[in-house]
Amino acid sequence: MQKYVMVICILLVSCSKIIPSSTPSVTFVDATPFPSLPSPIPTTLINLSQVPISTLSTEESLRQVLELYETNGNCELPCWWGITPGKTSWLEASQILAPLGTLNEDSFRVHFPKELDPLEVPLPEGYILGEVATSFFVENEVIRAINVNSRWVKRSSEYSLAGILSVWGEPDDIWIRPFPESITGIPHYDLNLLYSKKGLVLSRGVAENQNGLMIICPQNVLSYDGVPPWFILWSEHENVTFSGNDEILRHFAADFGELFVELNDLTGITTEQFYKTYINPGTSECIRFDPPAKP
Amino acid sequence: MDPTGHSPVCEDTGDPSCGPEMSVQEAWKAAGDTFGITFGGTWSAKETADVMMAVNKVGNKFASARDFGESSAEAWKAIFGNSFTFKRVGANDCTSKKGKAAFACTGHNKISVSQFYGADIQNIRLMMHEIGHAFDLAVCSRAENCTWYNQKGGAAYDSLGGKLETCETTTVDGSSCLGRFSDGPISGPDQHWGFAGGWDSWQFGAYEKDQTWEVFADMFVGWVSDTWAPTDRGTNRSTFMNNTMSGYLKSWTP
Numbered sequence: 001m002q003k004y005v006m007v008i009c010i011l012l013v014s015c016s017k018i019i020p021s022s023t024p025s026v027t028f029v030d031a032t033p034f035p036s037l038p039s040p041i042p043t044t045l046i047n048l049s050q051v052p053i054s055t056l057s058t059e060e061s062l063r064q065v066l067e068l069y070e071t072n073g074n075c076e077l078p079c080w081w082g083i084t085p086g087k088t089s090w091l092e093a094s095q096i097l098a099p100l101g102t103l104n105e106d107s108f109r110v111h112f113p114k115e116l117d118p119l120e121v122p123l124p125e126g127y128i129l130g131e132v133a134t135s136f137f138v139e140n141e142v143i144r145a146i147n148v149n150s151r152w153v154k155r156s157s158e159y160s161l162a163g164i165l166s167v168w169g170e171p172d173d174i175w176i177r178p179f180p181e182s183i184t185g186i187p188h189y190d191l192n193l194l195y196s197k198k199g200l201v202l203s204r205g206v207a208e209n210q211n212g213l214m215i216i217c218p219q220n221v222l223s224y225d226g227v228p229p230w231f232i233l234w235s236e237h238e239n240v241t242f243s244g245n246d247e248i249l250r251h252f253a254a255d256f257g258e259l260f261v262e263l264n265d266l267t268g269i270t271t272e273q274f275y276k277t278y279i280n281p282g283t284s285e286c287i288r289f290d291p292p293a294k295p
Numbered sequence: 296m297d298p299t300g301h302s303p304v305c306e307d308t309g310d311p312s313c314g315p316e317m318s319v320q321e322a323w324k325a326a327g328d329t330f331g332i333t334f335g336g337t338w339s340a341k342e343t344a345d346v347m348m349a350v351n352k353v354g355n356k357f358a359s360a361r362d363f364g365e366s367s368a369e370a371w372k373a374i375f376g377n378s379f380t381f382k383r384v385g386a387n388d389c390t391s392k393k394g395k396a397a398f399a400c401t402g403h404n405k406i407s408v409s410q411f412y413g414a415d416i417q418n419i420r421l422m423m424h425e426i427g428h429a430f431d432l433a434v435c436s437r438a439e440n441c442t443w444y445n446q447k448g449g450a451a452y453d454s455l456g457g458k459l460e461t462c463e464t465t466t467v468d469g470s471s472c473l474g475r476f477s478d479g480p481i482s483g484p485d486q487h488w489g490f491a492g493g494w495d496s497w498q499f500g501a502y503e504k505d506q507t508w509e510v511f512a513d514m515f516v517g518w519v520s521d522t523w524a525p526t527d528r529g530t531n532r533s534t535f536m537n538n539t540m541s542g543y544l545k546s547w548t549p
Contacts, residue, residue, distance in 0.1 A: 104527070107484040107526075107527070109484070124476065124477055125477065126461075126462055126475070126476025126477065126479070126485075126488075127476075127480070133480075133483050133484050133485055134483070134484070135484040135526070147482055147483055147484075148483070149482075149483060179494075179495045179496075180413065181410065181412055181413065181495070182494060182495050182501075183397070183398055183494060183495060183499055183501045183502070184494050184495075184501045185396075188494075188495075190481065202481055202482050203481075204481050204493075224481075225477065227480060227481075230480075230481060230482035230483060232482070251525060252482065252486075252525065253482070253486070253524075253525070254491035254492070254497075254522050254523060254524055254525055254529070255491050255492040255496055255497060255522075258416065258492070258496070259414055259416070259417075259496070291413065292413050292414070293413070
């Protein structure tokens with residue numbers, strides 16, 4: 001296929017490509033639109049039934065949801081809908097979210113009008129168009145991290161790989177988990193972009209095996225199941241790595257790190273080369289590499 | 296593959312990591328002596344070690360759940376008896392009537408493997424999944440009106456048959472479901488529908504993904520490993536298996 005013909009050939013001059021000359025700057029603002037509250041340090045989660053939470057009409061609830069989707073609560077990533085990891089308390093987050101949807105111990109769900117979901121149908125079975133499903137890592141009554149799909153940050157956000165890279169900047173680390181053989185008959189892979197002091201971008205895609213090589217096209221973020229990348233967002237005061245300090249990552253995924261290989265070790269491509277290639281929204285370049293050796 | 300043809304499988308436990316290396320033939324003999332397991336076909340040392348690692352993990356979990364003070368091998372034989380076969384078969388020997396080739400297929404006390412993965416951990420879990428099917432059939436064999444083609448009375452049918460709800464994400468109560476759609480979202484509160492990972496990592500029942508026997512076999516992997524998605528669905532699956540399995544296992548008295 002044509003899209004697979006162009007591969008990243010770092011070592012071949014004939015494959016050199018034009019790199020975008022500038023990258024939009026990225027600003028992570030600690031903007032919390034709430035008055036400061038005394039820092040509670042209890043050891044257990046607050047019982048939601050004991051928290052005074054306003055009751056909204058359906059219309060008002062939807063209006064507030066749509067406003068948050070338009071403005072992201074007037075804050076920037078890693079803040080989501082006015083909730084800033086490392087800063088916003090669970091009580092404050094509860095007061096924002098509980099009137100808008102279903103808030104459980106550590107997750108929040110709300111349904112948008114389907115026409116506002118940026119995804120296209122048909123989605124695979126089990127995926128609900130218009131559903132925002134988010135989870136939280138709450139520690140000492142403070143939101144330590146947020147897990148949300150990239151399409152639900154802000155209406156104007158771009159969930160393509162190029163769009164994400166233009167907002168997040170160059171990753172600190174990139175890791176790939178290749179599945180060259182699959183019981184589904186379709187090779188696939190997971191791709192993680194790590195920003196140690198901001199968050200993690202999790203994506204997966206369908207791959208192709210060709211003459212013993214595995215070919216992936218990371219810009220095709222919808223190729224696996226039609227759902228864009230997920231974010232795990234944390235504070236700049238964290239320093240999360242794959243090989244340690246990964247408490248946040250393990251909170252959200254039991255198999256985190258398993259079978260992952262660092263991009264450069266697997267493909268010979270650096271994070272800088274990856275970034276400069278895929279920040280270009282029009283790129284059709286793919287990555288070709290030897291899958292890990294079979295025992 | 297180890298070019299020496301040696302595999303570090305322990306004679307006493309079958310755990311590949313716990314003792315001196317053995318040749319494939321020595322490993323097979325140890326597997327037969329301790330677990331009553333026979334290998335058929337051509338196996339590499341690595342593949343043999345992966346199988347025995349899975350067998351030993353399952354045996355240990357059986358022993359722990361039965362709580363009769365048994366060893367891994369004793370608990371294994373209490374469930375499966377003194378004869379169990381792993382057979383290496385050709386690429387198309389586990390092909391369904393619909394023409395879809397599977398990595399492995401399982402009958403009564405017999406697992407056939409047509410393809411392995413590149414990583415040991417995937418192979419070990421794949422074998423656990425197949426042993427989960429074998430357990431299902433072992434339950435079936437003790438029940439009336441239960442055959443290979445009609446698993447009524449098998450563990451999957453008994454425990455999940457009337458309760459396997461398809462995951463429905465539109466309601467709050469949907470988080471308690473034990474069904475699944477595909478291998479689930481990569482992240483978020485519905486990640487992997489409660490399993491610890493997706494296809495080829497923690498789920499292997501893709502061929503009939505929504506059928507009780509495949510869901511049960513994947514939950515068997517999670518139960519043996521005591522590993523689930525850190526979500527409400529993961530907790531629900533864990534609780535369900537812990538409650539269900541101990542009842543089955545203790546009914547096989549020593």
